[in-house]
Amino acid sequence: LIARTPEPLAAAAVAVAASAQSGAFVQTLACDATDLAALQPALEAFIAQRGAPDYLFNAVGYAYPQDLHALTLADFERNMHANYYGQLAPTLALLPHFRAAGKGHIINISSILGFIAAPGYATYTPSKYALFGLSEALRSELRQEGIRVSVAFPPDTDTPGFAEENRTKPPAVARMSSNTNKLLSPEAVAAAILRGVAAGRFEILVGDARWMRPVSRIFPGLARRIIDQEYAKALKQVAQMRNR
Template sequence: MRPVFVSGGSSGIGYAAAKLLAQKGHDIAIFARDSVKLARARDGILAAAPNVDVRCFAVDVSDRAAVTAALDEAVAAMGAPEVAIASAGFAQPGLFSEQPLELHERQMAVNYFGALYFTKALAGPMAKAGGGQIGLISSGTAFVGIYGYGAYAPSKFALRGLAEILHLELEPQGIGVTICYPPDTETPQLEAEKATKPAATAKISEGGGLWQAEPVAQRLIDGMARGRLVVAPGFQMAGLHRFGSLIAPVLRWHQRRMIRKFGP
């Protein structure tokens, strides 16, 4: 059984996925910026699966040279992963007219390029080792534009395009690619979003319920095991996936109502 590599593995969906896969017997490598949070995550994973090897790599996934070096080190020490999940990401909502370009660049750098660097560095070793599964974490904002997510949504739209292409291109190498569109999930990222989320955005995004990280992670793991391209947990994400282009005009109408009612 080959190891599992998870970026963003110190919290949220990434941490939940790492813990679930450790319980299946996989050794785990987790990648995130904060070494303290990584150590805490390692302790949590080992508490759930005491007999696995868990290694931590403190790295910013948007730094191509640094993350590539960390992944090369992990592959050299543990072997090519059987499962690789790019979960690192962040969202900072706000209005386009008010957010600086640097914030647009940072969200694209982490959410899209971070996943790209992660996938690019691991696809070759995974193919040589006999294949495997790659999981990417997107968002409902990849299906339809949502007011207040002008810096975040484009990074998730881009990730959706990458996943759909890699699902085809990597299949002959024995590598499956699955993209997950989580509903609102109780994670530190979601909590941080509240600090800058415009009032209208908060109202627009209501109604889909709040999921816990572990059920979302389990859906992703199950979807990867079945070779599915798309995992869209919950009725809201499933509906956007299947009927997004048809219901987009209704969603835009609804958003305009919320904007008029609640303002920015």
């Protein structure tokens, strides 16, 4: 388990260890996943001791919902750096070991906003689209070497990150989210992703992504109209509440 902040990392290790099978071990590394210079030697030391892992789950990132006019270039750079490079760097660190073994499975966590855009997520959506593109590129090159790649598209998930996201969410964006999305538990999302990994799926669709992805691919205009209508509805609801 790799994360930047030691305290949540330790808590996660305890939770994982409690549900691990007999003989399994849990090891943690407090490191910024975007910092390849720090990450690479730490992973090399782990691999020298334990051997290379069979799976890499990249679940790095955050959302900063905000109206477009309130965003700066730095906001875009920060979100892309964390969400995209935070999954790319661990991949680059482990890829030589997967190649040497002739096997391995890379799982990148994108988002339902990794294939369709919604208002309020102008910094987040490009980073999640980028992960989809990265996963496509990795899959096309690595499949001949026996290395699998998957990309997961979860919807809103009831995590501390989602609670933090709600602190900056514009009112209409928050209303649209509550109108349209069913908040899933982390356990449900993790179980769906693991089922997709076990089945060898490239695109792992979770929750509403299971119907939104085919609609956005086959009928992109319809998907955009749905988003536009829901946002217009949310804007109207917010305006009505303000006028009461």
